[in-house]
Amino acid sequence: MRSLIDVVDLSVKELDELMGVANDIIRNPDKYKEACKGKKIATLFFEPSTRTRLSFEAAMLELGGSVIGFSSADSSSAAKGESMADTARVISCYADIIAMRTPQEGAALVAALNARVPIINAGDGGHKHPTQTLADLLTIKREKGRLDNLTVGYCGDLKYGRTVHSLIGALSRYKGIKTVLISPEELKVPSYVRHDILEKNGMEYEEVSDLEQALPKLDVLYMTRIQRERFLDPREYERLKDSYVLTAEKMEKAKKDGIVLHPLPRVNEISTDVDADPRACYFKQVECGKYMRMALIMKLLEEAEKDKSAVTIKGENLVYDKYKCHNPKCISRTEQELRNIATSSPSSPDILRCIYCEKKVN
Ligand code: CP
16 A cells, blocks of 8 residues: 655656646646546544645545645544544545645554555644645746756755755755755754755755855755744744745846745745745646546555555654654654564664654654
């Protein structure tokens, strides 16, 4: 059984195929209007969402299927203490595929290990958001004509910005990607992104704090919101929330053929006077998201017909129950009876990471 927990679960060839199908849906929507007739998607959103939940639902409806689900933890039995594993087992009885968003990091993996249908990670805390990355990749491909030989700048909350972590991972498989990480010191990317993605893949990258200095060299500027809901100390959020605001005036420094992306929602990090600039592609990105989710739903359902075997834990040198994960947002901290499992990568054999949230445990 194939689930999508991390965008790197898909090979570059598969990403190309998904983008090909999405482009075909854009050109010939009628061809796909019964592609998922008789199938149901369950959208389990334990956290707020506008785009991701509604685009999954629109995607399934446009494929001729139907939708069940909930849009807050309060309206599900999670509020009564039901575990993620049991939730996944139960919903497997009602739906053919599940898209889920949770505040706990690693929750989608736990669901996939227990479900009898494919799980799509629609965002797990500050960890990963692979289907946003599918939207980002299609937008870049359509606007720039390529996914290689690009200088990509990520600006804002790179610590909690799960869309950033997923996109850096996806682009690590393409040649000639230069990465510019623009953030305050406190919101730099987590160490696993720096070591296990950027350095492990020999990618050229720099960490800076000045957006205007970086702008002239960027082919793609990926703006992000400072995520209030991820801060343990609200005073820290107040101090950092206005770190970056992109304006029409600042855009004068950007490349003439550069593009601006943002996973949205924005708060005030992109001024509305940028919206009319043809380089502002964040609303096109929203549309691309629906088409990529349509392509993904079709692919996972097709594969599930052929392979119904259970998802198993992957990783090298798995260490069971020796280390406890200290990340307060990790699913292993709240899920009863979940085993603590750590793994190391061949490039850093001494560093053990929690298999659910990927934070260091030793
Ligand atoms: N980009 C994104 O995930 O938006 P939502 O939070 O509205 O789903």
